[in-house]
Amino acid sequence: MRRAKISIIGAGNVGSTTAHWCAAAELGDIVLVDIPGDFADMPRGKALDLMQASPVMGYDSSITGTNDYADTAGSDVVVVTAGIPRKPGMSRDDLLGTNAKIMGSVCEQIKATSPDAIVIVVSNPLDAMVQRAHQVTGFPAQRVLGQAGVLDTARYRTFLAMELGVSVEDVSALLMGGHGDxxxxxxxxxxxxxxxxxxxxxxxxxxxxxxxxxxxxxxxxGLLKTGSAYYAPAAATAQMVEAIVRDKKRLIPCAAYCDKEYGVGGFYVGVPVVLGSAGVERIVELELTDSEQAGFQKSVDAVQELVEVMAGLV
Incomplete structure (x- = not known):
């Protein structure tokens, strides 16, 4: 039986740390991709460094760094972390337009090289980027999803465990809606x-x-001053990869395509799903309290506005 093939587009902090977590868990063979340019050798350097850690940590995953999408051909899962962070003086629309173009280019390559892959989008603004990935790949909606809910839930569980002085393992939580405020x-x-x-x-x-x-x-x-979080986002992404390649049927929140579920008509938003080898195998609909429903609708409206702005930019 062959190992799963996991390609990670974007070899920055989130992408390379996702590769680290996936390799350590022996989820499959990994291809780490970044663009050619001044740092063209960077993905190869990170892949080699991770390979040299394998005798110490005891994993046998093969890790390849490349600038060539041909090396990703036949991937089972493709994680997309590519995109630019928001910089001083940059408007939300600037970020949205730039990253939508990057996502479009990346997804054209995914469509050509791995037409049967499940795509996990991590790039921001998350809810709009996963919508863009679905549009460009043309893949069935169940095979395109966004990582945010697992990360946000992990943060929530962490803060609750810290407050109560208990193990994080004993804290069970769920959240919905867009990734953000x-x-x-x-x-x-x-x-x-x-x-x-x-x-x-x-x-x-x-x-x-x-x-x-x-x-x-x-x-x-604010604490890092330069850059943003990557350990927890990468760990959350690796958990989603594991759910898919090991067919775990995890019930976790993801940005999934809603077609009438929760009254959402035809776009992506964070909802609880069952995640397995087919991708989003089903969306779980819950009875929300009045305040939760109001909050969720506010979040849905914000996501829809973002998607509509993106449509005008691309």
């Missing part, structure tokens, strides 16, 4: 060791933790 952590689906979080944390304090979760990425950017 409008995400909707669901208190009704949050528990610690099976105990509803409302019995352990007062409502006003829980709201403070939720607010910190929404701003989790910005908090790290």
């Amino acid at each position: 409008t995400m909707v952590p669901l208190a009704s689906c949050t528990s610690v060791g099976g105990i509803p979080v409302s019995q352990l944390i007062k409502a006003d304090r829980l709201e403070e933790i939720i607010d910190r979760t929404r701003k989790g990425g910005a908090e790290i950017v």
